[in-house]
Amino acid sequence: MRMLVGGRWKDKPQRMAIRNPFDNSLVDEVPAGDAEDVEEALTTAVRGAEVMRKLPAYERYQKLHRAAQLMEERLEDFARTISLEEGKILAESRFEASRAANTIMTSAEEAKRLFGEVVPLDAAPGGAGKLGFTLRVPCGVVVAITPFNFPLNLVCHKVGPALAAGNAVILKPANDTPLSGLKLAELLLEVGFPPEAIQCITGTGEAVGEPLCKDRRVRKITFTGSQRVGEHICRIAGLKKVTMELGSNAPLIIMDDADLDKVVKATVATGYANAGQVCISAQRILADRKVYGQFLEALKPAVESITTGNQLDERTRMGPLIRERDAIRVDEWIKEAVSEGARLVTGGQRQGALYAPTVVAEVKPRMRISREELFGPAVAVTRVENIDEAIALANDSRYGLSAAIFTQNIDRAMKFAREVHSGNLHINWGPVWRADLMPYGGLKDSGTGREGPRYAIEEMTETKMVVVH
Missing domain, CATH: 3.40.309.10 (Aldehyde Dehydrogenase; Chain A, domain 2)
Incomplete structure (x- = not known):
């Protein structure tokens, strides 16, 4: 498969092999992105953020809703892709693909719920006669870095809320399992998202992930992976909003x-x-x-x-x-x-x-x-x-x-x-249970922030305070 950068499907001479974990057979190849691709992705995403900011919430809802429907229709294809590249059994892959569609559907619903609030300024000294309210606005450019173990649903937990909130998103999938994310990006274009709004760049963490995280044009990073890599991202990110879903030994x-x-x-x-x-x-x-x-x-x-x-x-x-x-x-x-x-x-x-x-x-x-x-x-x-x-x-x-x-x-x-x-x-159950709408995240070295579409959208938007004097 090719990667999606700059609104087009792009190939490179240098490619990375995607192999079946069971027998090491070749499943596919993807381009190995580099600094030039990162710059093109970021330049495009800045434009995409402006386009998405103007896209009405109802249109974002409609597109995500349609995407979820298509994912359900193509569930078996997604499931087989997950199993081939990641190694989980087909029954688990089907369950993941079904959950992923639900995550996108929930994100669609949350696109309609970006509420602000009225602030009672007259409760403060000198506030009489003033009207205060807040606006929730998109962050702008979101970088989503995802792990190998749930190559579709954990992508959806980042991409779905980012688009629902009106952001442009650059997805950097795991090196071992990029095919599910690429297929999702293809589907999101099919349902009508602007080509600048969703990009999927493949490549190593050093060549692609690190420069994305360092760049000042990125306002939000959402990462799932190891505690070691998460700490490294936090050190190089600078003044950005970050969500870290890291390790555990439950x-x-x-x-x-x-x-x-x-x-x-x-x-x-x-x-x-x-x-x-x-x-x-x-x-x-x-x-x-x-x-x-x-x-x-x-x-x-x-x-x-x-x-x-x-x-x-x-x-x-x-x-x-x-x-x-x-x-x-x-x-x-x-x-x-x-x-x-x-x-x-x-x-x-x-x-x-x-x-x-x-x-x-x-x-x-x-x-x-x-x-x-x-x-x-x-x-x-x-x-x-x-x-x-x-x-x-x-x-x-x-x-x-x-x-x-x-x-x-x-x-x-x-x-x-x-x-x-x-x-x-x-x-009275084990530690592995998650409804995709619930707040999900850890304490201590297991990370910061919460996922679940409603909670992720809160982390992918910013608050403006408006005062009418």
Whole structure:
């Protein structure tokens, strides 16, 4: 595929291969953008911001609404593209494509709700007789940098609100998974968005992402990815609005009154989806000592029943990791934990980019598999004495994106909600659950700002204060 820059589809002599993670076969190639392309994209986006600022909200709504309809009609094509480039199974890709259409539809609705407010200036000394009100206006140029693991829906969570708010957006998709974003850009042009309003530039972070983030013409950066890259962007961005959706090592607390059948179901669903390559994947399982053994006995066969293989085979329940080197890293971390005293309950085998669904028990909080973000198909199980120790361990992390607890005790549930330092809290399900309309974001090193179309639009607009004297 070609990239969309300057209102046209553009190719380059230098190209990047997009490969199927399962067998490394070539799926497609995309251009490797450079400084010249970045400058063209920015110059175009500045013009696009003026065009979009004048486009009525109802027209933005209509175009996004139509885009969502077309995404639903083309769901199977989008799903297959996601599976080919990212490696998740077709069932998960279909779900992502459906969610993405809903994200665009929700963005369309929010385009009609850019409200200001009347400010009661007569409540201030000297304010009598004055009228005050606010206006919400677009930021201008938005740069959206997206990760590989949800190559369509996380693109929609940035592009949809940016357009709904009346901005021009430059999308820089992940190097491994740019095809879904390019297809979305093509569709947005098809429904009538101005060619200056949406651009999709492919290339490396160094050649494309960094100069985009540094440029003063960009007013807003929205990024999803690693904490290391997020911090780097914040350092080079200067005085810009930024939203950072970063990493996590989400805890799942199991109390002694938990429904263990439901716990096992949730652990499998939220620990191994997309081969564990979900920023809120259940990673640290903190189980009360009274149910620790029972939980492991029940979890082992459930995890062993997860079939791995070709993500395009409908019988497969878990596909490969995005790259073989990531499977190698997961394997190294698990072997390291075992060498430090942890116990391998099941899994621990690698074949290329495929890694067997794995359970590691007797994990100590100091171990890397517990302290860092694994981003792979394994859970680390730790024994705890009580709710206080569980909450202390849940908070003993630089991350705070999502956390979960299983308990039938309302006091424990509310203590968890009040005391756990996380942006998303789930009671009686695992940490992987998101309605695309809800505010979504983290605390601590998991980022700043919130996504979800309504909340993203707030971050992609600015407030003007008007006073009539």
